Amino acid sequence: MTSISCGIDFGTSNSSIAIANQGNVHLVQVEGSSTTTPSAMFFLRKGNVPFYGRAAVNMFLERNPGRFMRSLKRVLGTPVMRQGTMVNGELMRFNEIIISFLQNLKDKADAEAGQEIENVVMGRPVHFVDNDSAADVRAEAELKEIAKQLGFKNIDFQFEPIAAAFAHEVNMLGEKLAIVVDLGGGTSDFTVIRLSNKYIHKADRASDILANTGIRVGGNDFDKDLSLAAIMPELGYRTTYGAKNLEVPLYHYFDLSEWSKVNFLYTTKIISQTKQILFEAHDKTRYKRLLQVLEQETGHTLLAATEETKIALTSQSEYDAPFDFLEDGLTTKVTREQFDEAIFQKIEKISNSAMQCLADAGVQKEDIDLVILTGGSTEVPLIQSEFKKLFPNAALADENKLSSVGLGLAYDSQNKFGRI
Template sequence: MSAPSSPLPRSAAHGARFCAIDFGTSNSAIALPVGEQRVRLVAVEDGLPTMPTAVFYTMEGQAPHEDPRRLYGRAALAAYVEGMEGRLMRSMKSVLGSSLVEQSTDIGDGRGVKFIDILSGYLRHLKTLAEAEAGGPLTRAVLGRPVFFVDDDPERDAQAQNALEAAARAVGFTDISFQFEPIAAALDYESTATREQWVLVADIGGGTSDFSVVRVGPERRARLDRSGDILASHGVHIAGTDFDRHIELSAILPLIGYKSLGPPPAQREVPSRAYFDLATWHLINTLYSPQRVMELRGMKSFYADPLLHGRLMTVVQERLGHALLSEAEAAKIAVAEGGQADIDLWQVERGLKAALTEPQALGAVDADLQRIVDAGVETVRMAGLKPADIDVVYLTGGSTGLLPLATRIAAPFAQASVIRGDRLASVAQGLGLHAVRLLG
């Protein structure tokens, strides 16, 4: 089920005029057709078929009149970690459906760029890589989308898809179709299915947790219209980046002043807005504006312990927000793999350390885990089935690497087989298969 990373044969790719793009909150991939029934993922970075959905803008080495240089994926993250002067953008997909999409954000050196242009630039980079592999321009595309960009708001959800489509058209795609990401994952699983089955697909990524109940089988996979095989789709706007936020708020930000108290006699809890923004990928940069810095500087008297306020100002003035959230993400992964995670916050203060234990991590994300599990059970109910009717629980998406989450999702379906797809590539593979049947 894993996607090979060797180059696409030029003879097979040449002449392809369509592709499929999995534009994810955390990672992205792009698929091209190989023959009539197969697809292959493009090696998008370092020979790998997926790359982090990240962009780094920098003016280092650029003349004042030149546009900022942009780095993508792992190179973007490395530039940030290595301390290159610039601005890191992650979780750009999270702004779809919000008012932020048409707003500008500061990228340094007094320059700003709209979030929609950041999205377009990232898609252009993916498209350029795919065109180099395909040997010509690509004008048609199938794009994946979550079941809900925005929960319980159909108007904003439609606006989110329209914004993503506009970003794709801005880079040269003229014929654009969408497919739900969990359905794409079902198509990827179906490529190996040997009999007809009811599959609950759980696609738990960085920004959303999506479920679909899909009928798959070897006799059905060649059909273009699969609407009759899709019994239900459901999802919640909760996933990996939410886990990271809760873990940072629980284990790291108390050392920076979160939930600390003011001076006596009132001893009110300090305002929390700045801490929530620090723990949300697409809002971190808002803290670095001169107005917000001045506002935070003026809050010193709110803290009984001035050391905590000083640490907050260090984080903001040194622009360490993304570094702290990356530490929370790394701690989450380390705990999921077993044991305790020790978090070194030396960038904030020499000798400052935090720790994350498994009980603490699970406690921080428990409410979110339960909402995700409930969404899976609800999807089966919407399909008119009982848990015992599900043959397979198919897990995909980066966050399914968290064993407690995967175990809890599968628990209500005790009679089903639990199969793990390629966490980062199953959706792109399935989108590619759908594109072959739709456009090929």
Template structure:
């Protein structure tokens, strides 16, 4: 049995050893593998997955995906004729492969962000099932190699809401995709636990008395808050429904901080806020679409032929055409992920330093941008305010104040976030947990309880 954090930013796996959860090393990736996938062609994902499936699943999958598999075979033949690789890559290797040739192949980051999206067509849902299954298959293989045995039971973390709109329907769709993918790759028993509750379980192990804990889990795609009654007595119970006093969640997380930072911190160097020769401001829509890597429709619109023509027109009519030419380069070379990744890496670097210089010479010779903590705080004010609102909502729902606020998730490392939260909750102790491992550890504890 394992606890499986299939996260928006990273995936991690935990097992119980000597009555304590331990995060496994997943081969060369270490304890955390980035939630990214790269395929030389989108059409070959289904063929790669078919080869990895347990033999008992292959025949049924072949019938279900017959048309896609046939199309993939054609794509594979073309790749072989062109001397291109045919395998998928994951984690950091996926990002490296994408950055090497960003206008080739198929790269996806944080597919979890899309699972609850409204308006997905059946073929899109099938593609996401296959992407998630491929990533889960890779993690399961790495896990079993590390343990030296097969695993068939798992508890997977889930946000309170996958999407802000049409919550129940979006949640049902996302859970169905995750369940099908997990069972397809060989997990026979699959359960889910709310991520903030799981993070709270790990903090609970340190408590010696009953405590009201506001757990704030700032993930890559969502932020979830849960007010939980915790303590040694509660920890031994298999039914924790009475201990969950309230919860709130919204689709705002680390990815949104990265996108906001890229948009407001970097896009001015690509023409955002510049003017047309007429004196009117350059329309901002293309800049937003370019950075919205977690929005399928925005990315489709940005990379459309119509937008190419629009950008070329704006270059002709703009006062600073050299800036807009950079945006056209991003569009033609499909570099949205590259720019947002630069913002993400800068966000991480600004944890330990107040300024960061970003090298973008691969977009334009000698191009670089200076970013700093103050700029990050200004760029992400909306996201910071949304997280505070979620915390306040959870407190109001619970009808009581927390004894302590427990914050976890990768973005919790940011000094900007810490300072902002301490301003809003100045009278309540704030504990910063294991930024990445709390959820995985809590899922592992829960797996041990329900399967043990």
């Protein structure tokens, strides 16, 4: 008997769910007509009511009272996962938060399937946590337990870049040796794999997968680097204070540049310390903006403006980043050159990891027929130029950047659970 199954791409920045039902594989519309949704939640203070995806982002940007969260995937495998966090005055465990987010996706899929789906392939990065195998095992175990809590009976995992390859394989003629470049919000993963539409019904693809590598570097890190290079100086980053010309504390700026850490800054202690330093600050105008962000809890608004700037610089050589929420008419000009310089070292790490994948596979750059780019961060011009330079003779496929992993996971679920 054929069985309905699904694939869930729980991403650092965006998420999706796709259904496989008797050979038909498709993405589910999870928010309006969109098949992807931001991996974001907003808990309205009154009643702790949760909102998801774009609705969560809009609730936050409209300055509704409550708690905003993004990059939830990054807590998997870390001590923070067990510690939990305060949400509108209540301690909430991160597994509860992630279950709530993923349940919202599953409910949409169950409604479309007309039944509760019990079979799932969950996507996972090659490494949840770099250079920590115990944390990596713990992260997958945590995600598996979450899947059980969602009601799934049969659960498997697949590396996200391999899933992206499966999604591209369906329409492929002949056999190609491909490298998948999957750049998400939190990780960059690579797979060298043999692809052919003749292989799509093979339940075991181990012999076709030549190597996997991955690093915990992604689009959120690009945001952080851009923020520190071009945005945080407007809030007094690296300015000085006091008679000894001491540099102002930097860790506030680092935390203010990461989606997953912003909420930990809004404490009485940190605000009090910032006020004390402001009294002695040599650039009071800029440093006062930092205090304003902390007091008004607009760190996520600042990060959203940074992300908007990053996206604008994928198609423009310069951009006037607006910061009206700080001061009327305040803008700062940011150039593509600044962005490239800020992320250069991260690009180098990504490139090195891709080359390590080739070495592990025992193939040369010239052997690669196809480069599959997936994940929103592959839009970044410096990424595009780097991989064109690395593989000048290979064809480049970059369609369905945000949805190919979800689709590929559903194809994989069909092969694994299609006859349960």
